[in-house]
Amino acid sequence: MLPSDPLANVLYIDLSKKRSWLERREDLFGKYFGGAGVGIQLLTENCPAGMDPLAPEAPIVLTTGPLDGLFPLASKTVAMFKSPHTGNLGESHAGGRSAVAIRMSGLGAIVITGTNTNPGYLSIEGGKAYFLDATTLWGMTSSVTAGRIIRQNERSAGLRSIMRIGRAGENLVTYADVSTETYRHFGRLGMGHDLGTAENIQPLSALGGLPTRNLQSGRFDSAEAISGEHYAEHYLGRRLACSHCPVACIHIAALREPYQDEAYYYKTTMISYDYEPIYALGSMLGIRNPEQVLSLMDKVEVLGLDAMSSGVCLAWATEAMEKGLVTEQDTGGLQLEFRKVDGYLAGVEAITRRSNEFWRTLGRGVDAAAARYGGADFAMAFGGNEMPGYHTGPAGYLGFMLGARHSHLDNAGYSIDQKELTKGSIPAEQLAQKLMDEERWRQVLSSLSVCFFARGIYTPELTLRALAAAGYSLTAEQLAATADDIYRAKFAFKLANGFDFNKLTIPHRIFETPAVVNGFDEAYMRRAIAFAGDQLASPRAELRQSSTGGQS
Amino acid sequence: MRLSVIDAERCTGCQICMFACTRRLGFAGTGKTAIHIKSVGGMERGLSVVVCRACQDPPCAKVCPEDALVQRKGGGVILNPSKCTGCGLCREACIVSAIFWDDEAQKPIICVHCGYCAKYCPHGVLALEERREEVPDAAK
Numbered sequence: 001m002l003p004s005d006p007l008a009n010v011l012y013i014d015l016s017k018k019r020s021w022l023e024r025r026e027d028l029f030g031k032y033f034g035g036a037g038v039g040i041q042l043l044t045e046n047c048p049a050g051m052d053p054l055a056p057e058a059p060i061v062l063t064t065g066p067l068d069g070l071f072p073l074a075s076k077t078v079a080m081f082k083s084p085h086t087g088n089l090g091e092s093h094a095g096g097r098s099a100v101a102i103r104m105s106g107l108g109a110i111v112i113t114g115t116n117t118n119p120g121y122l123s124i125e126g127g128k129a130y131f132l133d134a135t136t137l138w139g140m141t142s143s144v145t146a147g148r149i150i151r152q153n154e155r156s157a158g159l160r161s162i163m164r165i166g167r168a169g170e171n172l173v174t175y176a177d178v179s180t181e182t183y184r185h186f187g188r189l190g191m192g193h194d195l196g197t198a199e200n201i202q203p204l205s206a207l208g209g210l211p212t213r214n215l216q217s218g219r220f221d222s223a224e225a226i227s228g229e230h231y232a233e234h235y236l237g238r239r240l241a242c243s244h245c246p247v248a249c250i251h252i253a254a255l256r257e258p259y260q261d262e263a264y265y266y267k268t269t270m271i272s273y274d275y276e277p278i279y280a281l282g283s284m285l286g287i288r289n290p291e292q293v294l295s296l297m298d299k300v301e302v303l304g305l306d307a308m309s310s311g312v313c314l315a316w317a318t319e320a321m322e323k324g325l326v327t328e329q330d331t332g333g334l335q336l337e338f339r340k341v342d343g344y345l346a347g348v349e350a351i352t353r354r355s356n357e358f359w360r361t362l363g364r365g366v367d368a369a370a371a372r373y374g375g376a377d378f379a380m381a382f383g384g385n386e387m388p389g390y391h392t393g394p395a396g397y398l399g400f401m402l403g404a405r406h407s408h409l410d411n412a413g414y415s416i417d418q419k420e421l422t423k424g425s426i427p428a429e430q431l432a433q434k435l436m437d438e439e440r441w442r443q444v445l446s447s448l449s450v451c452f453f454a455r456g457i458y459t460p461e462l463t464l465r466a467l468a469a470a471g472y473s474l475t476a477e478q479l480a481a482t483a484d485d486i487y488r489a490k491f492a493f494k495l496a497n498g499f500d501f502n503k504l505t506i507p508h509r510i511f512e513t514p515a516v517v518n519g520f521d522e523a524y525m526r527r528a529i530a531f532a533g534d535q536l537a538s539p540r541a542e543l544r545q546s547s548t549g550g551q552s
Numbered sequence: 553m554r555l556s557v558i559d560a561e562r563c564t565g566c567q568i569c570m571f572a573c574t575r576r577l578g579f580a581g582t583g584k585t586a587i588h589i590k591s592v593g594g595m596e597r598g599l600s601v602v603v604c605r606a607c608q609d610p611p612c613a614k615v616c617p618e619d620a621l622v623q624r625k626g627g628g629v630i631l632n633p634s635k636c637t638g639c640g641l642c643r644e645a646c647i648v649s650a651i652f653w654d655d656e657a658q659k660p661i662i663c664v665h666c667g668y669c670a671k672y673c674p675h676g677v678l679a680l681e682e683r684r685e686e687v688p689d690a691a692k
Contacts, residue, residue: 013585024692069571069580069582070580070581072568097567100567100581101580104581104582144594147594148593151593151594156593157590157591157604158567158588158589158590159582159588219637238596238598239564240564240565240595241564241565241566242566242573243566243567244566244567244568245566245568246566246568246674248564248566248674248675250564252596270596270597499581515665528596
């Protein structure tokens with residue numbers, strides 16, 4: 001790294017004691033760059049194996065990387081924490097202005113521990129923490145309003161980043177999310193949606209890869225109505241970008257709705273949409289009306305829930321009601337039916353309120369709900385995390401299971417299905433190796449910390465040149481070794497906290513509903529999982545070294 | 553020539569102009585930028601571009617007690633840093649708040665209308681152009 005780069009400054013914040021202090025950690029930033037690489041080290045240091053994720057001592061680690069502020073598309077903040085949703089490693093990436101704001105504040109990482117005695121907010125400016133009272137904001141109906149009030153109270157408009165939770169986070173729903181700049185999120189795993197492109201809706205449905213009505217089908221007859229193209233043509237109101245990114249992938253729909261009680265009286269809501277929430281809150285629930293999907297997305301946003309987990313949980317609950325596993329008595333009189341948005345609007349509210357035993361259980365995820373009420377075969381979660389919208393085939397599903405975050409973006413298995421396995425199958429072990437190679441390389445991107453959308457630009461060659469400008473002199477081999485170290489450090493944390501490859505459950509539904517790539521069975525999946533388990537539990541010397549390639 | 557905001561409604565808030573302006577001086581980040589992008593009360597409402605409008609009779613120069621701000625041909629001012637004492641009066645005189653502050657040098661940062669930022673704007677928000685006739689001239 002560059003001499004005296006403020007990147008190496010770690011701000012430790014103890015909310016309980018209202019204390020903060022700075023430490024220089026050149027040892028970590030010099031070796032692991034930043035982002036995910038430094039994040040996993042700081043998490044391992046501060047979160048001993050077995051710690052309760054909701055213990056006051058359990059840390060949230062936020063990191064930026066050496067390329068943030070220097071190069072375009074280096075725009076991500078990585079959050080590393082122990083997930084209250086899975087009880088294991090939680091990692092979430094968000095853009096907006098967060099990464100540049102943290103880096104420009106003179107910090108590379110923030111480690112937050114402790115709990116506030118009263119609702120509070122934390123202001124970080126010039127590398128210092130200020131503890132402020134937010135009692136009046138607690139329980140506010142919309143997390144968007146809370147954001148506006150904080151904006152008015154704080155300085156540095158345009159250069160700052162505001163991260164906040166909603167009522168779901170206040171009430172400790174385990175898949176609550178954290179919003180930054182209103183429309184970007186630390187999603188998944190209870191830190192708080194993810195990236196994707198809404199143009200995938202129609203092609204994936206045509207191929208049989210769009211999870212529909214709790215994956216009872218891979219094709220949705222109303223895919224056109226909720227497609228990215230339809231939204232762009234009829235609703236797109238504005239595009240936004242993260243700091244230092246020319247792509248402007250954030251699509252905001254303008255939804256104009258009449259008030260029922262007065263003529264010529266409307267409200268217009270600006271709602272961010274992309275592939276994942278359209279899948280989870282659209283096709284997965286069988287909702288055909290694009291405006292209803294937007295309304296549900298807005299509700300989930302305002303409550304501060306993870307869109308994918310919310311959609312998958314409600315889809316399971318609907319099927320469980322159809323099959324009689326869950327009754328109206330359980331739901332407090334609420335009838336959930338595919339296609340019908342009113343039930344789902346009430347459902348996300350009930351999850352957030354934790355209104356009775358059923359909704360409290362569903363607020364802990366679909367696996368918890370299936371364990372209590374049955375229906376595990378159609379509880380669509382992998383590694384404890386509700387599935388993303390890719391019913392593409394074995395690589396997609398293995399990707400969810402083998403990825404350190406149980407995210408489709410860990411290793412892009414869905415892409416291997418579509419680009420490679422449609423041409424013919426490969427041995428399970430070879431597929432596992434491909435997934436691991438891709439995930440290993442992605443550790444570099446998420447440590448720099450570059451948006452995965454820029455993976456085609458940041459090739460190993462260009463990455464080495466960018467790193468050289470940031471004061472890192474490395475060979476391609478050294479970069480590959482560091483990527484492997486980071487990858488392994490994540491699995492060391494997971495294994496120490498009880499992750500077991502052999503205990504991964506596979507809902508049988510994935511073998512029943514025709515996908516883009518078919519003809520895979522549980523035995524094939526288990527062989528791949530066993531191979532990956534062996535590789536990730538053994539020292540690196542025994543691992544077949546792969547190159548740092550791996551683009552998709 | 554002066555920098556013009558062609559259409560702020562096209563702005564996505566990427567702030568690439570801010571990085572370009574800082575990079576022009578050999579720095580990374582946004583600490584030296586003379587153009588700022590911020591939301592109009594939340595990202596959902598859109599963005600505003602805050603940059604010097606190249607006044608023909610600049611109020612900032614009038615209040616400078618050290619004559620450190622010299623009128624620029626084409627409008628706006630050029631800072632003579634050796635005369636500037638960092639008093640900040642110019643900042644208060646600019647009603648569009650387009651004079652920013654260099655925390656390290658303790659001196660104002662003011663757009664020099666070079667157009668470097670406009671070259672990098674991906675969405676056609678900015679352009680370097682001749683002063684348009686319809687712009688009212690405050691001096692008259």
